[in-house]
Amino acid sequence: MSRVHERIDAASLAAEADRVTRAAGPAAARRTDDLYRLFDAFAAKLATPAFGDVEGIAFLVTWLRKKSLESMVRASLGGRAEALDAFVADGSQRLRAAPRGVVAQWIAGNIPTLAIFSFVLSALVKNVNLVRVPKESLAVVRRLLAALEESSITDSAGAALSGRDLLDGASFFYFPGEDRALHAALSLRADARVVWGGQETLATVLALPRHEHCEDIVFGPKFSLGLVDAAGRRRVAEGGEEGAAVARSLVRDVLLFDQAACSSPHILYVEGALDDARAFARRIANELAKQTKRAPKRAIAEGTAAAILRLRTDYGLDEQRDVMASSSVDYTVLVDADGPVLSEGVQSRTLFVRAVASLEDVVPIVTPQVQTIGMLVDDAALAGTLAEALARKGVSRLVRFGLMNVYDQPWDGLFACDRFVRWISWT
Numbered sequence: 006m007s008r009v010h011e012r013i014d015a016a017s018l019a020a021e022a023d024r025v026t027r028a029a030g031p032a033a034a035r036r037t038d039d040l041y042r043l044f045d046a047f048a049a050k051l052a053t054p055a056f057g058d059v060e061g062i063a064f065l066v067t068w069l070r071k072k073s074l075e076s077m078v079r080a081s082l083g084g085r086a087e088a089l090d091a092f093v094a095d096g097s098q099r100l101r102a103a104p105r106g107v108v109a110q111w112i113a114g115n116i117p118t119l120a121i122f123s124f125v126l127s128a129l130v131k132n133v134n135l136v137r138v139p140k141e142s143l144a145v146v147r148r149l150l151a152a153l154e155e156s157s158i159t160d161s162a163g164a165a166l167s168g169r170d171l172l173d174g175a176s177f178f179y180f181p182g183e184d185r186a187l188h189a190a191l192s193l194r195a196d197a198r199v200v201w202g203g204q205e206t207l208a209t210v211l212a213l214p215r216h217e218h219c220e221d222i223v224f225g226p227k228f229s230l231g232l233v234d235a236a237g238r239r240r241v242a243e244g245g246e247e248g249a250a251v252a253r254s255l256v257r258d259v260l261l262f263d264q265a266a267c268s269s270p271h272i273l274y275v276e277g278a279l280d281d282a283r284a285f286a287r288r289i290a291n292e293l294a295k296q297t298k299r300a301p302k303r304a305i306a307e308g309t310a311a312a313i314l315r316l317r318t319d320y321g322l323d324e325q326r327d328v329m330a331s332s333s334v335d336y337t338v339l340v341d342a343d344g345p346v347l348s349e350g351v352q353s354r355t356l357f358v359r360a361v362a363s364l365e366d367v368v369p370i371v372t373p374q375v376q377t378i379g380m381l382v383d384d385a386a387l388a389g390t391l392a393e394a395l396a397r398k399g400v401s402r403l404v405r406f407g408l409m410n411v412y413d414q415p416w417d418g419l420f421a422c423d424r425f426v427r428w429i430s431w432t
Contacts (some may be wrong), residue, residue, distance in 0.1 A: 009138070009147045010178035018135075018187060021176040022194040025133045026107055028174035033104050033131045037078070037089045039160040040129055040171075045071040047168060050152040059145055060262060061410070065118050068412055074129060077414045081422035089130060092431055102426040104131040105220060106196035111210050113201040114139030115265040120146050122412055123199060124175060130425045133174035135191060140179050150177065182209070189213050197222060197425065222424045224417050227267035227376035227401075228350050229409060231255070232364050232391065233285065235276045237381035242284040251381060252292040254407025258379060259293070259336075260300055261410045264352040268377040268402070268409050271350035272357040274367045279342040282360035283327055286340045290329035293336040293354065302335050302354065309353050310334050316351065345370050364391060373399030376417060379406045 010017065048069035056062050067073060079086045082102060085093055092099040108127045112120045120138050127134050138146050153168035160166040180187045192198060192213035197220040200210045207225050215221075233241075241248040258270050273289075275282045313334050320326040320339050327340040336354040345366045348357050361367060364387065371378075378395060380403055382388040392403055401418045404411070414420055 008150060008172045008175055008177055009143060010176070011140075011143055013178040013180050013187070015187060015190060018178070018180075018190055021178065022107070022135055022191075025135055025174055025176050026194075029104070029106055029133045031170075032128075032133050032174045035131060035166070036161050037086065037129075037131075039158065039166055040131075041071045041074050042158045043156060043166055043168065043171065044069045044074060044125060044129070046156040046158055047153045050156050051149065056148070056152070059117065059148070061116065061118050064261075064411060065121060068122070069125065074125075078129065078422050081414055081420035082426070083423075088428075089426070092429075097432065099431040101429040101431070102130065103429055104133075105425060105427055106132060107194055108132045108134050108197045108199060108425065109191050109195035110134060110136040110199040111202060111206060112136060112138050112142065113203070113206070114141050115267075116262055117142045117145040118149070119201060120177065121149050123201065124177075126421050127197075127199070127425050128171060128175065130422050132197070132425055134176070135194060136175065136177045137191065138177050138179055143177075143179055146177055182206075185209075192219075195219050200224065202226070220424060222419070222421065224267075224419075227374055227417065229268050229270050229377040229379070230375060231270045231273040231379035231406065232367065232382060233273055233275045234364055234382045234384050234387055235281075236383035238275050238277055238281060238285045240383065241288050241381070242281075244288060248288070249292075251406060252288050253296070254405070255289060255379065255381075256292045256296050258406055258409040259354055259356055260296055263302065263354060264350065266410055269350075269352075270356070270377075270379050270406075270409060271352075272348055272359055273379075274345065274359050274361045274364060276362075276364050277360055279325065279340070279360050282340050282342065282358050286327070286329055286338045286358040289356065289358065290336070290338045293338065293356075294331065297331065297335045297354070305334060305353050309351065312351055313337050313353065313355055316355070365394070368394045368398060371395060371398040371400060375400050377402040377404060377409050379404060379409050381406060 048066045052066045087093050088100050088102040092101045110123055120136055124134055124136055157165055157167035192215050199222045200207055201224045203226045241251050275285050316339055317328050317330060320328045329338040338356050338358060340358045342360040345361050347370055378400055
């Protein structure tokens with residue numbers, strides 16, 4: 006039976022919520038290790054050519070593996086993962102991590118697999134789930150959940166456990182964003198609400214009526230950038246084996262999701278003069294050309310294409326700027342020496358490379374809206390100084406290039422699994 010509903014109405018939502026709520030007891034009784042193994046079997050189903058066209062599938066498969074999930078939960082729960090199955094000793098008391106119950110989820114439309122990531126985080130700690138999926142993600146979600154339904158293991162009690170059993174406690178559906186009555190009905194079914202999205206979605210959901218005990222877990226709009234010091238810049242510009250590997254990793258961060266993810270880089274601040282930034286950008290543009298041949302752009306919105314062409318014209322007419330781009334709008338690298346200023350991300354493989362005198366000059370412009378910073382900082386002392394300063398500015402993640410879109414924990418400054426449970430003490 007399909008757990009994905011293309012257009013749900015009030016009566017159907019109520020029926021789905023009742024069905025999912027009835028599954029809360031069996032969900033809470035499952036052993037955590039059985040869930041690890043079931044999701045590992047799901048990963049094996051996805052690691053086939055049949056799903057090779059799903060953007061980001063390789064990251065999802067790696068993330069779903071048993072070892073990955075175990076590590077994530079252990080970190081999220083402060084090393085107390087066993088508390089998901091029983092009370093555990095903690096000093097003079099005992100602690101238990103119980104599921105919150107029904108988790109209502111509002112999923113953003115920028116990443117097709119986001120609904121699966123979010124659902125697994127919640128289901129892994131034994132919640133049941135009502136998930137509003139954006140219309141454009143429904144087809145991908147349906148395909149992935151079909152693979153989950155076909156996944157199965159023998160549980161620790163010797164009984165069969167399948168993805169179909171797990172999905173008894175889940176419903177995925179779409180309804181229009183302007184239907185406030187359905188938003189409110191979904192909210193009032195929740196013991197916890199998860200919101201992924203822009204300001205409009207956040208404002209809508211957070212203003213809805215909810216139960217007093219309901220926990221809100223919010224992943225709001227963010228953007229990301231990169232920092233490259235003089236030594237790292239030279240390493241890439243010189244084109245050696247190590248520099249080429251960095252360029253490949255950086256370009257993969259740009260290409261994945263065509264920069265639609267909040268963790269995608271849009272601006273690279275490069276330490277040096279304009280000519281230094283040009284040399285660095287040239288290597289990145291060459292790598293973009295190579296990888297774009299292997300992974301052509303699937304589509305581009307007319308408005309985005311127009312914005313890219315306007316930027317190319319502006320930069321091409323300015324002697325203090327430069328453009329390195331494909332003949333079409335497949336990729337664009339815009340080089341300037343505007344210094345430590347932010348530019349609005351254009352997406353669709355459009356990268357600003359901006360020369361700055363010092364990376365420390367970038368710190369003052371960083372806000373909590375910056376989620377991830379890719380770092381190519383060979384100077385260890387500078388890297389440490391920047392990390393401390395950026396942590397105080399509200400940045401959530403500092404990573405090497407190639408890891409910007411890897412969905413790890415903590416995310417947006419939160420250990421999400423911890424927010425999906427209630428801690429009970431017994432003294």
